[in-house]
Amino acid sequence: MQEALIDKVSDSDLGALVKEDRVHTSLYNDEHIFKLEMEKIFGRTWVWVAHESEVPNPGDFVTTHVGLQPAIVVRDKRGTVHVHLNRCRHRAATVCEARKGNAKGFVCPYHGWSYAQDGSMLGVPLPKGYSSDFDKADYALVSLRVESYAGLIFATFNDEAPSLDEFLGRAKPWIDLFMKQGGGYPVGTSGEHKFRFPGNWKIQLENTTDAYHFPIVHKSFLNSLDAQAEELFSFLDGDGFVEDLGNGHSVMVMIPELVDLEENLDAPIPERFKELAEELAADYSDEEVRRIVRAVGGSGFNLNLFPNLACSMAFFRVLRPVSVEETEIRHIAITMDGGPEAANRKRLRLHEHFQGPMGFGSPDDAEAWERVQRGSKAGPDMWIMLNRGTDGDGNGPGGVNRGDVSAETGMRAAYDMWKRMMTA
Ligand code: FES
Ligand SMILES: [Fe+2]
Numbered sequence: 001m002q003e004a005l006i007d008k009v010s011d012s013d014l015g016a017l018v019k020e021d022r023v024h025t026s027l028y029n030d031e032h033i034f035k036l037e038m039e040k041i042f043g044r045t046w047v048w049v050a051h052e053s054e055v056p057n058p059g060d061f062v063t064t065h066v067g068l069q070p071a072i073v074v075r076d077k078r079g080t081v082h083v084h085l086n087r088c089r090h091r092a093a094t095v096c097e098a099r100k101g102n103a104k105g106f107v108c109p110y111h112g113w114s115y116a117q118d119g120s121m122l123g124v125p126l127p128k129g130y131s132s133d134f135d136k137a138d139y140a141l142v143s144l145r146v147e148s149y150a151g152l153i154f155a156t157f158n159d160e161a162p163s164l165d166e167f168l169g170r171a172k173p174w175i176d177l178f179m180k181q182g183g184g185y186p187v188g189t190s191g192e193h194k195f196r197f198p199g200n201w202k203i204q205l206e207n208t209t210d211a212y213h214f215p216i217v218h219k220s221f222l223n224s225l226d227a228q229a230e231e232l233f234s235f236l237d238g239d240g241f242v243e244d245l246g247n248g249h250s251v252m253v254m255i256p257e258l259v260d261l262e263e264n265l266d267a268p269i270p271e272r273f274k275e276l277a278e279e280l281a282a283d284y285s286d287e288e289v290r291r292i293v294r295a296v297g298g299s300g301f302n303l304n305l306f307p308n309l310a311c312s313m314a315f316f317r318v319l320r321p322v323s324v325e326e327t328e329i330r331h332i333a334i335t336m337d338g339g340p341e342a343a344n345r346k347r348l349r350l351h352e353h354f355q356g357p358m359g360f361g362s363p364d365d366a367e368a369w370e371r372v373q374r375g376s377k378a379g380p381d382m383w384i385m386l387n388r389g390t391d392g393d394g395n396g397p398g399g400v401n402r403g404d405v406s407a408e409t410g411m412r413a414a415y416d417m418w419k420r421m422m423t424a
Helices: 011-016 031-040 164-182 201-207 219-223 227-233 271-281 286-296 341-354 362-376 409-422
Strands: 022-024 047-051 060-066 069-075 081-085 100-102 105-107 114-116 121-123 145-149 152-156 187-197 241-246 249-253 301-305 309-312 315-323 326-336 383-385 402-404
Touching (some): 047 060, 081 145, 164 241, 164 301, 164 309, 164 326, 187 362, 201 326, 201 362, 201 409, 241 409, 249 409, 271 286, 286 341, 326 341
Antiparallel strands (some): 047 152, 060 069, 114 121, 145 152, 187 326, 241 249
């Protein structure tokens, strides 16, 4: 566990900034709160670091961050995945700058201290210059605790955190449903694109569970669709819902008929997938074509895993806090690993259409997030309202919080967890 660095804001002050139906704007722009978040949230809970398809073979690695700290996710020669801090034990230089690759180990570029895939120290140049009690065992890279579920790899600094299984809890069945996008193949990942926006990380956390903005901000996207797809994406008056899954996680079901991609395989093939279905029909049975085509369109829901991963229709959206007013977003498109090239190509085209840098979705979202940040810091006297759909709180199956698709139930779930962690 990381040591507490600062303790200026009392628990009661922090708790007062999050009420049941609103949070204070200082949560977006107070430097001190941001530092506490890095310590009390990103320093203590499970943080998503990679999908296993990004490191399939021994020696494969990706670099990432856990909170503000650079980290390396690497698979060792025995197949175990490790997460090490990307900080040399000599004078803290990052030992790896590549975004991904394959390596037998890591050699620091400054003075050449070297580390094995499992983080243990291999050696130092000119060892005779150190006293006889210099022990390599004292200088391994700092390693985090690692656990994974359904291909999602998480790491934590906290040895006392509950197991990942317990942490994910009621989110697990939704992860299983999300992974049906493999269409009979394992879920893989294609490349990613990343961008930064000048705003606090929680603005993005809220967004993945915000259906309310969809027809407003994404009007140009809706206008770019054929009539059938436009109807599908006009889901605000449908039967969708948002459910609090506990521990800050939530699911927002936009298109209920696309929750389980292995059901309704005999439903008519939508217009926008007809060409793909015809292409696949040359090599695959009718049932396989239907399963693949249905999976290509993605799940009909967004699953928000607190604090940094959204499994959003057909891609992973990963957030990384950079500073109180800056956040990095990565969009990682999902593929069918070993699946038909035509299906994966169609996936990417759909991804680009909404999420891509020139797409009809993300650039519009980013503009809205930037405006929230700008307005939120313009004065001290405002609250961020999260009171849409409070009637559903406690009224879902088994007494869970569940509101209709445009309810702000998911945001309240995230801020409830935020409050618990920040005042613990
Ligand atoms: S900082 Fe890494 S070897 Fe000196
Ligand atoms: Fe959006």
